[in-house]
Amino acid sequence: MAGRRTANGERFDPDALTAASKTLPMGSTVLVTNPKTGKSVKVRINDRGPHVRGRSLDLSKRAAEELGITEKGVARLKVQRVDSKSAKSTTADTAEESVSASTH
Numbered sequence: 001m002a003g004r005r006t007a008n009g010e011r012f013d014p015d016a017l018t019a020a021s022k023t024l025p026m027g028s029t030v031l032v033t034n035p036k037t038g039k040s041v042k043v044r045i046n047d048r049g050p051h052v053r054g055r056s057l058d059l060s061k062r063a064a065e066e067l068g069i070t071e072k073g074v075a076r077l078k079v080q081r082v083d084s085k086s087a088k089s090t091t092a093d094t095a096e097e098s099v100s101a102s103t104h
């Protein structure tokens with residue numbers, strides 16, 4: 001997966017704080033929080049996916065590591081949109097969702 005082109009045309013970097021989403025606007029910044037540990041990380045949406053039913057985000061390896069979910073691979077996390085280049089509104093949408101961690 002490292003080096004492949006993402007939906008926005010940039011190369012995937014597993015060490016970057018990025019994520020893939022089917023619904024959030026490209027370029028959006030979201031705060032992802034692990035409610036079990038309280039750890040949070042801001043990621044930028046730069047790809048489309050995940051292509052697995054019931055999951056809303058694919059996190060980069062680094063984002064998953066910072067949240068402490070790399071061993072489990074899938075976790076229920078809080079996702080809050082904090083910024084969007086594509087959206088005119090900066091209102092925060094909050095939801096607790098099943099999020100997958102890409103560790104490739």
